Amino acid sequence: MADVTLRKVVKRYDEVEAVRGIDLDIADHEFVVLVGPSGCGKSTTLRMIAGLEDISDGDIMIGGDVVNDVPPKDRDIAMVFQNYALYPHMTVAENMSFGLRLKRYPKAEIKSRIDEAARMLDIVELVDRKPKQLSGGQRQRVAMGRAIVRNPKVFLFDEPLSNLDAKLRVQMRIEIKKVHQKVRTTTVYVTHDQVEAMTLADRVVVMNHGRIEQIGTPNELYHKPATKFVASFIGSPAMNFIPCRLEDIAGKLHVRLTDRLAFPLPLARAVRYQNIPRTEKLLLGLRPEHVTEAKPHPQPGVETFDTVLDVTEPMGMETLIYFTMEGSQVCGRVNPNADAHDGAPLRLAVDLNNMHLLNEVTGVVL
Amino acid sequence: MATVTIDKAAPTRKVKYGSMSRDRTWALRWSYFFLVIFAIFSLTPPIYMLITSLKSSAEISAATNPWWVFHPTLENYVGLLTSNQFLRFFWNSAIVSIFVVTITMLISVPAAFALARMRFWGSAVLATGVFLTYLIPETLLFIPLFKMFAVIGDWTGIQLINKWYVLLILYPTLTVPFCTWIMIGYFASIPKELDEAAIIDGASWIQTLTRIFIPVAFPGIIAATIFAFTVSWAQFLYPLVFTTSTDQLVMPVGIITTLIKGDVFNWGQIMTGALLGAAPPLIIYAFLMDYYIAGLTAGATKG
Numbered sequence: 001m002a003d004v005t006l007r008k009v010v011k012r013y014d015e016v017e018a019v020r021g022i023d024l025d026i027a028d029h030e031f032v033v034l035v036g037p038s039g040c041g042k043s044t045t046l047r048m049i050a051g052l053e054d055i056s057d058g059d060i061m062i063g064g065d066v067v068n069d070v071p072p073k074d075r076d077i078a079m080v081f082q083n084y085a086l087y088p089h090m091t092v093a094e095n096m097s098f099g100l101r102l103k104r105y106p107k108a109e110i111k112s113r114i115d116e117a118a119r120m121l122d123i124v125e126l127v128d129r130k131p132k133q134l135s136g137g138q139r140q141r142v143a144m145g146r147a148i149v150r151n152p153k154v155f156l157f158d159e160p161l162s163n164l165d166a167k168l169r170v171q172m173r174i175e176i177k178k179v180h181q182k183v184r185t186t187t188v189y190v191t192h193d194q195v196e197a198m199t200l201a202d203r204v205v206v207m208n209h210g211r212i213e214q215i216g217t218p219n220e221l222y223h224k225p226a227t228k229f230v231a232s233f234i235g236s237p238a239m240n241f242i243p244c245r246l247e248d249i250a251g252k253l254h255v256r257l258t259d260r261l262a263f264p265l266p267l268a269r270a271v272r273y274q275n276i277p278r279t280e281k282l283l284l285g286l287r288p289e290h291v292t293e294a295k296p297h298p299q300p301g302v303e304t305f306d307t308v309l310d311v312t313e314p315m316g317m318e319t320l321i322y323f324t325m326e327g328s329q330v331c332g333r334v335n336p337n338a339d340a341h342d343g344a345p346l347r348l349a350v351d352l353n354n355m356h357l358l359n360e361v362t363g364v365v366l
Numbered sequence: 367m368a369t370v371t372i373d374k375a376a377p378t379r380k381v382k383y384g385s386m387s388r389d390r391t392w393a394l395r396w397s398y399f400f401l402v403i404f405a406i407f408s409l410t411p412p413i414y415m416l417i418t419s420l421k422s423s424a425e426i427s428a429a430t431n432p433w434w435v436f437h438p439t440l441e442n443y444v445g446l447l448t449s450n451q452f453l454r455f456f457w458n459s460a461i462v463s464i465f466v467v468t469i470t471m472l473i474s475v476p477a478a479f480a481l482a483r484m485r486f487w488g489s490a491v492l493a494t495g496v497f498l499t500y501l502i503p504e505t506l507l508f509i510p511l512f513k514m515f516a517v518i519g520d521w522t523g524i525q526l527i528n529k530w531y532v533l534l535i536l537y538p539t540l541t542v543p544f545c546t547w548i549m550i551g552y553f554a555s556i557p558k559e560l561d562e563a564a565i566i567d568g569a570s571w572i573q574t575l576t577r578i579f580i581p582v583a584f585p586g587i588i589a590a591t592i593f594a595f596t597v598s599w600a601q602f603l604y605p606l607v608f609t610t611s612t613d614q615l616v617m618p619v620g621i622i623t624t625l626i627k628g629d630v631f632n633w634g635q636i637m638t639g640a641l642l643g644a645a646p647p648l649i650i651y652a653f654l655m656d657y658y659i660a661g662l663t664a665g666a667t668k669g
């Protein structure tokens with residue numbers, strides 16, 4: 001069993017609290033991604049799991065054993081670093097076998113493991129090269145190979161793809177996913193890139209200021225964000241937030257955006273938001289895909305309104321539109337055939353079945 | 367999209383590159399000019415020594431052109447190389463230097479590793495302290511050191527003064543601080559992730575040092591070795607002060623004390639001795655420079 005558990009883990013650097021009490025249960029074989037903006041404590045958390053940093057408070061368990069005071073080499077983990085950290089004076093094969101050689105594995109065993117990993121990563125013809133003779137993507141593969149041959153309980157990745165160019169990053173992302181499908185090793189993966197997090201993870205852990213904002217599957221985070229931070233961090237273009245209030249008009253609950261614009265809420269939403277005080281300052285959260293061009297026969301819960309576009313960005317399969325509502329910029333996604341032009345008027349539809357309502361002050365999704 | 371912008375910028379850069387290359391040509395011309403002057407300036411003394419070493423005493427004292435050898439002779443070389451005394455000096459120098467280089471590297475490489483990587487209480491202060499030690503000149507130290515060894519001799523009966531091996535204690539006080547400092551610099555330039563990767567791979571501190579740091583910082587090891595050897599080979603003050611019997615002398619002091627008798631200078635042999643003495647460092651430089659390849663760390667990280 002190689003499950004990883006963090007209990008109220010804290011890391012203090014003199015003055016700064018880099019990690020402020022993290023609780024996390026990672027199941028055997030699970031691929032968990034820690035995501036969050038730079039400086040939120042992702043690397044620190046990962047390095048504490050690796051044993052490269054002492055933990056100031058709390059417990060870390062790997063496979064059920066508390067490893068707080070266990071040195072890294074006895075934790076049976078492997079780590080892949082952002083800058084690869086290959087040993088420059090060793091060949092690819094020597095790099096991959098270094099850990100096994102230190103542990104005095106039999107030569108035949110080492111060779112078969114290297115062969116297997118090299119084949120899995122498609123670097124068979126590179127095994128006799130030195131790191132400086134490799135491209136960035138190849139170095140990344142070797143760094144992964146070095147982790148795979150050890151056959152550890154847990155893989156730890158710290159932003160392994162951020163030194164690669166965009167195209168290679170997508171390719172390596174798929175590669176990492178394939179490797180995980182084959183070896184099924186419990187993986188903790190750190191990135192600041194939400195796309196990487198969404199595409200790779202079984203579960204995503206969104207971190208902010210040393211705390212966990214939300215844990216969930218990619219779809220849960222996308223469709224049911226718990227806080228404004230998560231809602232705005234996950235998804236691109238980001239979710240729109242429009243200041244609003246609730247109001248009862250003719251016995252029906254409405255969300256009022258401007259003096260002239262108020263939308264009636266669909267029944268399910270009306271029930272859910274019924275008890276919110278009408279004076280509360282709120283934010284209406286709408287993903288760009290729920291702000292589209294108006295269709296002739298709108299679905300229930302889809303409301304239309306007229307606006308003038310500021311800017312349009314044709315993306316090919318869709319056109320991104322930007323307009324201003326109550327001082328906030330709103331982004332929508334319309335069909336490329338819809339008549340959307342810079343500065344032109346357009347009739348838009350918002351899908352309130354997929355709306356979010358947030359407390360403007362606390363940022364909590366209601 | 368980013369690539370498109372770069373492509374657009376390329377033609378402008380090409381034009382600039384043309385003018386830069388003209389600048390470069392001039393910079394190169396000036397470099398060569400000054401390098402040639404420098405070469406003439408620094409090569410004149412050894413050439414003069416070589417010329418003088420090939421002359422007989424009579425020719426040296428004769429009023430002929432000092433820059434030309436009219437009757438070349440190897441008598442100075444033969445005289446020195448068959449003199450047991452000179453060979454003894456040479457041997458002493460070699461033994462002292464080899465020991466000192468070994469002792470220095472055995473101390474300063476682990477010390478530098480500890481100071482660069484194992485964050486322990488006071489390591490930063492200690493690292494600075496090591497360098498400050500190097501700044502104290504030996505001219506300030508030789509009298510107190512002499513007194514110290516004299517006192518040790520009185521108390522314990524262990525006579526260190528006038529024994530060649532006293533230099534094995536003295537020279538490292540000069541070489542260890544500087545070599546440690548050089549190695550701290552080299553070790554500090556190795557990315558932190560490299561030792562972290564090694565630690566996760568299961569390497570102990572010693573294994574991280576021997577299997578990763580020493581190979582990766584090999585150019586630094588060479589630089590430190592050359593420095594330690596040069597200092598030990600050329601050191602003059604300490605052997606002059608601490609050794610007096612001819613069988614204990616190293617070459618620089620040996621040449622001076624035996625080839626200058628009162629006010630009689632045996633110029634031919636002095637020059638020959640100095641030239642022969644300069645040979646080992648030259649050979650060692652030539653040999654080690656091949657290994658002294660900068661940028662050995664390339665490829666460790668994203669590069």
Ligand SMILES: Nc1ncnc2c1ncn2[C@@H]1O[C@H](COP(=O)(O)OP(=O)(O)O)[C@@H](O)[C@H]1O
Nearest residue numbers: 013016017018037038039040041042043044045
């Ligand atoms: N060795 C250190 N000493 C002091 N502060 C540190 C140290 N390492 C990290 N920090 C601080 O801890 C916080 C979290 O850092 P880190 O975990 O590296 O963030 P990231 O999420 O970008 O990986 C940052 O504010 C950083 O400045």
Ligand SMILES: [Mg+2]
Nearest residue numbers: 042043044159
């Ligand atoms: Mg980080």
